[in-house]
Amino acid sequence: MRSRLPLLTILLISTFLSSCKDEPLTESPPAASPVAVVEPTAVSEPVPVEPDQEIVGPADSGIFFSELLPGVPGGNNAEFIELYNAGQIPVDLSGYSLWYLLSDGQQESLILKWDQVSEIPGLGHFLLVRQGQDFGISPDGSFDISLFEKSGGLVLKDASGGVVDQLGWGNAPAGYFAGSPAAAPTDGASLERLPGGELGNGLNGGDNSVDMAVNPAPNPQNSGSGPVPAPAERLALQLQAPAVVEPGVEFDFVLTVTNLTDGPLESAKVALPIPAQFTVAAPEDPAFDEAGMLLIDVEDVAKGESAEAVVTLRSPYTYIDSVVRGYYVEAPGYMRAYGQPHLLAMAGGAVPIAAARTLVGNLVTVEGVATIQTGALFAGTTGTKFYLEDETGGAQIYIPGGSGVVSVAIGDRVRVTGKVEIYRDALEIVPGDPRADVSVVGEAGPLPALFTGIEEFLSNDSLTGRLLTLEGTATRIDEFSYSYEIDLTDDQGNSALVYVDKLTEMSTEPMDVGKRYQITGIDELYSGQLQIYPRVQADIKEIFPPELTLDVLAPNSAAIGDELAYIYTAYNHTDAAMTNVVVTAVPPQSGVSILNIADGGVLEDGAIRWTLDELPGEGGTQSVGY
Numbered sequence: 001m002r003s004r005l006p007l008l009t010i011l012l013i014s015t016f017l018s019s020c021k022d023e024p025l026t027e028s029p030p031a032a033s034p035v036a037v038v039e040p041t042a043v044s045e046p047v048p049v050e051p052d053q054e055i056v057g058p059a060d061s062g063i064f065f066s067e068l069l070p071g072v073p074g075g076n077n078a079e080f081i082e083l084y085n086a087g088q089i090p091v092d093l094s095g096y097s098l099w100y101l102l103s104d105g106q107q108e109s110l111i112l113k114w115d116q117v118s119e120i121p122g123l124g125h126f127l128l129v130r131q132g133q134d135f136g137i138s139p140d141g142s143f144d145i146s147l148f149e150k151s152g153g154l155v156l157k158d159a160s161g162g163v164v165d166q167l168g169w170g171n172a173p174a175g176y177f178a179g180s181p182a183a184a185p186t187d188g189a190s191l192e193r194l195p196g197g198e199l200g201n202g203l204n205g206g207d208n209s210v211d212m213a214v215n216p217a218p219n220p221q222n223s224g225s226g227p228v229p230a231p232a233e234r235l236a237l238q239l240q241a242p243a244v245v246e247p248g249v250e251f252d253f254v255l256t257v258t259n260l261t262d263g264p265l266e267s268a269k270v271a272l273p274i275p276a277q278f279t280v281a282a283p284e285d286p287a288f289d290e291a292g293m294l295l296i297d298v299e300d301v302a303k304g305e306s307a308e309a310v311v312t313l314r315s316p317y318t319y320i321d322s323v324v325r326g327y328y329v330e331a332p333g334y335m336r337a338y339g340q341p342h343l344l345a346m347a348g349g350a351v352p353i354a355a356a357r358t359l360v361g362n363l364v365t366v367e368g369v370a371t372i373q374t375g376a377l378f379a380g381t382t383g384t385k386f387y388l389e390d391e392t393g394g395a396q397i398y399i400p401g402g403s404g405v406v407s408v409a410i411g412d413r414v415r416v417t418g419k420v421e422i423y424r425d426a427l428e429i430v431p432g433d434p435r436a437d438v439s440v441v442g443e444a445g446p447l448p449a450l451f452t453g454i455e456e457f458l459s460n461d462s463l464t465g466r467l468l469t470l471e472g473t474a475t476r477i478d479e480f481s482y483s484y485e486i487d488l489t490d491d492q493g494n495s496a497l498v499y500v501d502k503l504t505e506m507s508t509e510p511m512d513v514g515k516r517y518q519i520t521g522i523d524e525l526y527s528g529q530l531q532i533y534p535r536v537q538a539d540i541k542e543i544f545p546p547e548l549t550l551d552v553l554a555p556n557s558a559a560i561g562d563e564l565a566y567i568y569t570a571y572n573h574t575d576a577a578m579t580n581v582v583v584t585a586v587p588p589q590s591g592v593s594i595l596n597i598a599d600g601g602v603l604e605d606g607a608i609r610w611t612l613d614e615l616p617g618e619g620g621t622q623s624v625g626y
Contacts, residue, residue: 058202061087063156064193065167066125066201069218071149072188079130079147080139080220081111081154084193086202088122088335090328095159098128100145102152104173111143111154117273117291119326121338123200123227127220135220138341140325150184153177167191168208179207183214190218200228223325224340233261235337237270237329245315246349247365250281253311255339257329259301268298268331270309275322275344282312298329317355318362319346319417354392356420357427357465365417366395366429369444371467372522372535374408376504378482387465387522388414388429389447394465396524397438398428405434410535413442424527427465449520454490457523458530469520470496470532471543477508484508488519488532497531506537516543541619544573548615550583563595567625572615581612583624599624 066084071077081098085091093114101108112128118140120126129139130146153168153176168177169191170184182191192215193201203211227234236258245251255272259265271293280286280294287295294311301307325341350367351359368390379385384402387394397416399406408414416438418431431437449469457463457470475495476487486498486508498519500506511517520539521532534540553567568585572578585601585608587594597603601610601624610624 058195058200059086059204060202062165062202062204063091063093063120064165064201064204065154065156067190067192067215067218067220068154068167068169068185069190069220070147070152070169070185076146076149077130078133078135078188080133080135080218081128081143082220083120083126083128083156084201085120085122085124085126086200086204090119090121090124090336093118093120093126096164097157098143099155099157100147100152101155101173101176102148103171106173108155109145111145112141117326119223119328119338121223121227121328122335123229123231124223124338125201125221125225127222129220135218137220137222137225138323138325138343139220140223140323140341149186151181153181166208167212169212172208177208178211179205180209182208182212185214187216188218189214189216191215192219198228198230222341223338226337227335231335233334235265235268235329235331235334236260237327237337237339239324239327239339239342241324241342241344243343244345244347247315247317247319247346247351248349248355250312250314253313253324255296255309255311255327255329256306257298257301257309258306259303261303261334263303265298265301265303265331268301268329270296270298270327270329272296272311272327273324274313275324277316277318277320278322279314279316280311281314282310293327315346317351318359318364320362321345350415352392353388353390353395353465354462356429357393357395360420360422360427363417363419364429365415366390367413367415367441368394369447370408370410370412370414371447372533373410374402374406376535377501377533378503379403385428386414387467388416389466393462394467394522396426396428396465398423398430399434399438400430402431402434402438406438408438408440411444411446412440413444415439415441425525454488454494454496455492457496457532458494463523464525464530466523467520468523468532469518471516471518472496473516474511474513477511477513479508486511486517486519488517497529498534499531500534504535506534506540508540511540511542517541518543544571544619546574548572548574548578548581552585564592565625567623568610569621569623570612570615572617572620574617576617577620578615578617579613581615583610583612584608585626587626594626597626601626 064084067082069080071079094117097113098111099108100111127139128141128143131142131144151170153172155166155176156164158164166178168181172181185191191212193211194203194213205211238256240254242251255270273293289295296309299307322344323341328336328338330336351364353366356364356366368388370386371389372387374384374386377385382403383400385398386408388397418429421428421430449467451469454470454472472488472490474486475489478485482502484500487495488498489495518541521534549571551569558564568583570583597608601608612622615622
């Protein structure tokens with residue numbers, strides 16, 4: 001039964017409750033473009049009644065539409081939907097759904113379905129805001145269905161599909177209003193359920209045209225705005241936290257509990273939901289309830305005083321924005337007090353590449369040194385790719401549409417933002433915008449390659465994406481239309497596939513099967529096959545025995561009267577430098593004349609000799625000639 005009270009009683013109650021006004025908690029900063037045409041904080045005037053008319057009093061339970069802004073002049077997207085809990089016990093909206101219908105004969109649209117714990121506080125509100133709009137208060141959720149200012153209808157359904165409340169305005173469609181539709185708001189006004197303002201929004205006479213009033217100054221309220229009507233004795237909770245954090249850092253949540261009762265506060269407890277992928281760094285042994293809320297005991301708080309609780313969190317190695325809402329403080333004998341929703345954005349910093357490799361499907365920012373240049377590997381007709389490495393690991397950066405747009409050289413320090421994806425077993429970080437998401441921030445110089453054996457190359461997954469150097473014997477050398485392939489085999493019979501993309505302009509012509517080589521390149525897994533990608537010709541080096549060798553470069557034939565040049569190159573394949581190395585050449589004894597001896601050579605007894613002061617070890621060379 002709905003109680004009916006005389007008008008005089010209602011006015012007396014209104015006067016009494018107005019004296020219990022509670023100041024709202026500090027709001028978290030907005031995160032979207034402001035809607036300057038909406039001014040909050042004003043209170044709507046109640047609908048006038050005749051002196052002998054009886055009024056339905058506010059309900060003491062139920063979830064109702066409490067305020068609606070379906071657009072403003074010049075800002076059709078300036079929209080919000082507000083719900084109100086007329087009871088003193090929080091209600092979980094999990095499984096509830098919100099529907100919109102513009103007019104009869106059209107298909108209804110699902111605005112939102114709550115798929116996780118979402119509590120609307122006792123005597124409190126829950127605010128849904130159109131995506132991208134800012135009303136100076138943090139919303140509890142968002143929607144992206146356009147409402148029509150002049151007419152339409154909303155229906156709130158519970159988890160079983162039952163109708164919880166209806167709100168229609170203007171020429172509302174059948175089934176989407178209670179009693180009669182409310183008048184359509186104009187000139188940027190909202191519809192607000194009565195009594196309104198400090199008296200709450202619990203009037204439910206079953207008729208939208210009576211229960212709702214036009215409010216010329218919309219006043220959106222969220223789950224942290226505090227209960228209305230405000231209890232004489234209550235608690236308050238505020239959260240201090242950064243608005244932006246970098247990935248992989250520790251930061252503090254400071255929760256302040258204020259005692260607004262007439263006596264000391266004892267046995268109070270704060271419940272805090274931890275954002276997805278964040279971890280608790282302190283306290284060391286955190287306690288959680290069945291819903292996964294972190295529980296924090298609050299020390300006794302004297303009347304009118306406050307107490308703080310500090311929680312240290314560690315952010316994940318990815319870029320996800322989270323809304324911290326639904327946190328509350330409770331104590332025996334008092335209503336729960338909820339804090340303001342807080343937007344926690346991830347920005348700045350960089351994710352270690354080894355960590356990024358574990359975040360498939362996530363957006364990451366990495367920074368490192370390029371180990372292979374753009375244009376060296378085929379990436380489709382319009383794309384390009386390169387590899388990036390930091391002290392933790394390496395990864396391929398694949399840039400669709402990046403050909404001719406992004407240019408990266410070996411040794412460049414590069415910062416990249418992109419989504420981590422898998423393509424044919426190869427892990428890629430894929431930027432969305434080649435110009436905005438890939439930046440050469442400096443020049444670090446080429447990184448040294450990690451020397452490893454072929455057996456470890458085949459078994460150690462942590463090496464994938466990194467620059468490695470392998471040694472072995474060439475047991476196969478094949479040429480294909482767009483590449484060369486080399487099998488490099490160690491003394492135990494383990495083989496590594498070396499894939500040489502012809503876009504590198506490298507050649508295997510100087511190589512021979514059966515000779516030993518040291519090959520540097522990128523370790524990658526592609527279509528189930530581990531392989532090494534060399535980058536430049538110098539990445540393939542023949543391994544010689546520890547000895548001196550001498551090569552000669554000379555023409556095989558010449559015409560009478562031609563000038564001939566003979567070049568001798570000495571190689572020191574030992575570990576140490578050698579001094580006073582003598583190179584001896586015997587020129588033809590007839591039919592020629594010596595025109596010039598270069599590099600300090602001396603002709604004695606029919607031979608030319610050069611003395612090299614020092615020939616560096618480990619493949620050092622020096623050339624002489626005549």
